[in-house]
Amino acid sequence: MTQVMDPPSLDSATQSPGKLHGVIAEFETVNDIMRAAKKTRAEGFKRWDVHSPFPIHGIDAAIGIRPTILPWIVLICGITGMLVGLALVLGTMATDSIDLPGLPGAAAPIRGYTFLISGKPFNSFPAFIPVVFETTILLSAFGAVFGMLLLNRLPKLANPLLKSVNFRRVTADRFFIEVQALDRRFDKDKTTEFLKGLGAVSVELIED
């Protein structure tokens, strides 16, 4: 059975009063963290999270994470990419009499440039498909990557959790439950006791 230890920072927290961010509890195995996560959720906490070195299968259901809206962001970016691609190829290849809106600061309006190749129509749509396809993929990929980072509030280089030495193992081999002080049910002593009772190998208060 795991031994509950009082980490040194619990004492130092009383000496140097800073703004309390929350409390973290360390677990050793996937089984322990899953069990603890289910109990933490049952306790009614809202502002809490599980931190792990890799995505744990089933953790979403265990702590009640709703599906992300990311696919919709990617869809919108994909449609935008397709429209940008279409505007680019049709505006430059299939028109030259219409002035396209100029870029801000441009000296002259931007015009297309029609030229006849082997008697093919100016709007040779099949030949434009590869470019439209690539801009669709490019903007969708931007949406997936930057949308994910935005939704995750990253980059976030200053994070009180990163000050904890114990927490450094979260990217290697340990699993953590973080309960934030902002949670309405948070109580410094009671929450610490609760997390100890879940079988944490260490419990630590985190200051901002």
Added chain:
Amino acid sequence: MATITTQPKIPKPLLDNTGDDPTSRAPLVLGDNDFTSITDKVAGIAAGKPPFSWWVAFLIAVSMLGVLGLLIGYLFSTGVGVWGNNQPVSWGFPIVNFVFWVGIGHAGTLISAVLFLFRQNWRTAINRFAEAMTIFAVMCAGLFPGIHVGRPWLAYWLAPIPNQMGMWPQFRSPLLWDVFAVGTYATVSLLFWYVGMIPDLATFRDRCKNKYGQFAYGLFSLGWTGSSRAWHRYEKAYLLLAALATPLVLSVHSVVSFDFAVAQLPGWHTTIFPPYFVAGAIYGGFAMVITLAVPARAMLGLKDIITDRHIENCCKVMLGTGMIVAYAYSIEFFVAWYSGHHYEQAAFMNRALGPYAWAYYTMIFCNIIGPQILWFKWCRRNVFTIMFAAMCVNVGMWFERFVIVVTSLQRDYLPSSWAMFTPTWVDLGMLICSFGLFFTFFLLFCKFLPVIAMAEIKTVMPQAHDIVHEPGEPYNPDEDQADYRPDHPVTDGEGR
């Protein structure tokens, strides 16, 4: 804890996972490894001093990169006449090298995206460095058309930049499609590689003792803490990127093949080119994966993670795509005969019997005959036979592009405009030294970045799925990943 009555059973460590027993799934990580030891092994490569062999390889690669720089300087200062390119073979080595390198990149995306969509969990061990290979191969590929345009200081004309001349690129041209396809491919591959690396960079950040390392890894890991909510979105983003990269990678080499197939030239104007080029790209790319993986796993001590089974799987993929390539070679000849088109027939007779027949038969031997040894299991397990097959394909795939470019161009419709193509020392020097560019970056990657996708490897270890269910607990199918627990007996009989 009173609730935990039975400790999860972890299968005994295995040392050989190349068995063919269909009743059990082979483990993906060998030896007595857990999350800690995997992290120590992979992070230890970046933390420790590189082995002597790394320094030797790096010195050679950097020297070759320097020579490449000098050759490019000579080219720019003198002109494209320093190459063997002539009329009618105006494409010559630069385009051969371009197609060769961009093809190599495709295996990385196949491993990282296509095998991910197909739930081929063994990909986790090799995907990171295969993706790195993709990025560096695309860099080498991008170099050659860039310096081949004749006036490289005007290469920006390839991009649709509004300008005072009112000129635009020709969007009907396959060469311009290439700019968009390869440009998108390089960007998306880089993003895919980087997104996959964020959690592992965070691992490096948390273990780094060096101030500069902490700053750099800290900056690029973006403050990742492994939050479950972050992982949820991350996994979704990764899946979406894989789903986007799959059609993208197929489009890229299809578009490269359009450079040839859309032209009217006999030997190029064939509809089989897109699938044939994609299969060839994956074939050549897997050969390069093997060429890099076999020495790297020995040099970096990663044989528990990149196991014999991984190498064997790569050999099987190579064998499979090689058969598609062999089929394409034969069907090309059949179609030339069946079309009744004299020029098409002449082009293929010229390939097999003309002045470049030696290149054609080198290609046939290296791509079709040599790798057939991989049908034998012991050949897929012996390092020398594996490397022989991979080297055959590396050479053969370069000759394939040489045969396609040179034999078709050198003799087209009018015999009066026929000519031979002879590479100069600059041609050969640039081909050889492009490997210096590739290996310099690859060796730096091996030293400073996570060579193995640690976070992903951990998800396919049995320890990640040892969840003991309590009786009466509602069944959650997400937790039940029996696939990952090869020899785990089904004991806790809830809901299975």
